[in-house]
Amino acid sequence: MDIEKxxxxxxxxxxxxxxxxxxEIFEDNKINFEKLKSLLSGEIIEKEDDRFYFNWAGKSNLYKLIQSPAYGTLKPDKEKSIDFDNKENIVIVGENLETLKLLLKPYFGKVKMIYIDPPYNTGKDFIYRDNFKEPLKDYLEKTGQIDGKGNKLTTNTEASGRYHSDWLNFMYPRLFLARNLLRDDGVIFISKYLAA
Structure with missing residues (x-):
């Protein structure tokens, strides 16, 4: 075999x-090296071109969170299971980000179907956190619109992102890791929230 082959x-x-x-680094079957650099560095690389980017406050820190190791352990509960040794389906109860990290190594690219029922940022009281609104001052500081003393650094003080940035920071790592568990023909179902 020659060196070119x-x-x-x-x-x-x-x-x-x-x-x-x-x-996510592939566009038209080509590698977007700016996205790859951003993933590997853990920083958002902003480049002016004709593409659209979906950025929000705190996104650059998510890659560090995604790549941080899991410290938990999965432990089967055979007493609550039905015919545990002969079934190939499993139900896991636990903190979902930690659990997804634990599942990556043994199930990378092998899962047929994932069903999730995430919080929808409605602000209603559930067992899990469902209000991701952060204080306006914190949001404006994080996005560089004011300094530490509260002085405006820009004339465009957009505040609606504070209702959604924390929710996106919560959801993105979980969906990112879940996608890596799926087979090429795998599917993910996301429960639709119905307002009462």
Whole structure:
């Protein structure tokens, strides 16, 4: 085998490995190196071009959270299970981000279906946190619209993001990790919230 064929095989293997781990860096079957650099550095790289970007306050810190190791352990409850040794389906109860990290290694790219019922940022009282609104002053500081003393640094004081940035910071890592668990033909179902 000549060196050109070997290089082509290696490049294909690297590209497919990146596609499995970071599917969001591919655009029209080509690698967007700015997105790859952003994922690897944990920082948002802003570049002026004709593309749309979905950014929000705190997004640059999420890649560090996604890549931080899990410290928990999954422990089966055979007494509550039905025919545990002969079934291939499992139900897991636990903090979902930690659990997703624990499942990545053994189930990467193997899961057929994921069903989630996330919080919808309605502000209503549930077992889990469902109000992600942060104080206006904190949001304006985080987004660089005011300094630590409360002085305006911009004339455009947009505040509606404070209702959604924390929710996006909560959801993005979970959906990112869940996507990596899915097979190529896998699906994720997200329960629709129905307002009362």
């Amino acid at each position: 070997i290089n082509k095989i290696v490049k294909t293997d690297i590209k497919e490995g990146l596609r499995r781990i970071y599917p």
